[in-house]
Amino acid sequence: MSAEAIRITRGQGGEVEVHGPIDTFAASVLARAGFDTCPTLRGRWIRLPFGLGPTWENEHATWAAEMLTAARYDVELGPDLCATSPARSAPPVAGRTKVAMTTQPTPAGSPRRQRL
Numbered sequence: 001m002s003a004e005a006i007r008i009t010r011g012q013g014g015e016v017e018v019h020g021p022i023d024t025f026a027a028s029v030l031a032r033a034g035f036d037t038c039p040t041l042r043g044r045w046i047r048l049p050f051g052l053g054p055t056w057e058n059e060h061a062t063w064a065a066e067m068l069t070a071a072r073y074d075v076e077l078g079p080d081l082c083a084t085s086p087a088r089s090a091p092p093v094a095g096r097t098k099v100a101m102t103t104q105p106t107p108a109g110s111p112r113r114q115r116l
Helices: 023-031 054-070
Strands: 006-010 018-019 036-040 043-047 075-077
Touching: 006 054, 018 036, 018 054, 023 036, 054 075
Parallel strands: 006 075
Antiparallel strands: 006 018, 018 043, 036 043
16 A cells, blocks of 8 residues: 555546545445546546536545545545435434234134134
């Protein structure tokens, strides 16, 4: 790993780009987070697809930064890319309780056969 950090920023045109030392593993993590790799004359351009909305871009940029940080890469995430925590991680609603179904209720008025 390099001493230089991987930077995930929003470019001048509004696209989310990745700059810095990207090895094979970091590139695979970024691909898992939805980033595209495009060859250029100076190397490669790693970016999120265009036109998917700022919320989607922020979520995927934050996800990529979290995965790279977990893999012990130094990552700098642009302040305008930090996503709020997703709703799926919210605690359960307090009014709901779990009910265990140990026996099935019998319909009212239906005769039951006795076991012999």
